[in-house]
Amino acid sequence: MTEHPSAGSAASPLSPPAPVTGAVDLPRIEAAVREILLAVGEDPERDGLRGTPSRVARAYEEAFQGLREDPAELMSTTFDIGHEELVLVRDVPFYSMCEHHLVPFFGHAHIGYIPSPEGRVTGLSKLARLVDIFAKRPQVQEQLTTQVVEALMEHLCPRGAIVVVEAEHLCMSMRGVSKPGARTITSAVRGQLRDAATRSEAMSLMLHGRPN
Numbered sequence: 001m002t003e004h005p006s007a008g009s010a011a012s013p014l015s016p017p018a019p020v021t022g023a024v025d026l027p028r029i030e031a032a033v034r035e036i037l038l039a040v041g042e043d044p045e046r047d048g049l050r051g052t053p054s055r056v057a058r059a060y061e062e063a064f065q066g067l068r069e070d071p072a073e074l075m076s077t078t079f080d081i082g083h084e085e086l087v088l089v090r091d092v093p094f095y096s097m098c099e100h101h102l103v104p105f106f107g108h109a110h111i112g113y114i115p116s117p118e119g120r121v122t123g124l125s126k127l128a129r130l131v132d133i134f135a136k137r138p139q140v141q142e143q144l145t146t147q148v149v150e151a152l153m154e155h156l157c158p159r160g161a162i163v164v165v166e167a168e169h170l171c172m173s174m175r176g177v178s179k180p181g182a183r184t185i186t187s188a189v190r191g192q193l194r195d196a197a198t199r200s201e202a203m204s205l206m207l208h209g210r211p212n
Ligand SMILES: Nc1nc2c(ncn2[C@@H]2O[C@H](COP(=O)(O)OP(=O)(O)OP(=O)(O)O)[C@@H](O)[C@H]2O)c(=O)[nH]1
Pocket: 098, 099, 100, 139, 140, 141, 142, 169, 171, 172, 175, 176, 177
């Protein structure tokens, strides 16, 4: 059995661990799921559950695929189009897994940046993919928000960047405090977007006039 390659490394939100190498250990997940089913008093051999351990293993492989993806590689395609003002992609849906309970939290991310003076921009889809790279990991919302903004700063060198994440956490909805509908909003702002007027313009573009 292999241990997590980055286990024990200092997990600073500002420097996400390097991508994990090697495939997900599907048989290990299957064995663990079987144990969970037994522990709650179920029969993993009954008809409806027989395929469940392998289904869960494949579902986890997908849910955590961001651990094996490299933001540097994703952001390596840039264009110089001389646009020096705000670029903003709003309402990017995402699904992540709360690292405390391993249940989903999900919602929308809004990502904006002011390109570098050379006008270096990336493809719009890459911004959405960047959210997925960090969402598809065991995660907390604040860290997801910070990791996306830090990756933008590191790989695009923009004059400023802003990321706002709005999410519902199933660990707060379906269990525990049981508050369905409660939404958590986090933001991370860097560079020129910290300036009050610029930040407020970006925030209002992100959060107002959206279809509900
Ligand atoms: N800051 C932050 N907290 C989170 C996030 N996701 C879940 N949590 C919280 O993590 C906390 C874990 O608290 P614990 O007391 O260790 O666990 P618990 O007994 O299951 O807590 P309850 O959820 O209150 O039942 C809870 O308050 C969750 O609401 C997140 O993305 N960010």
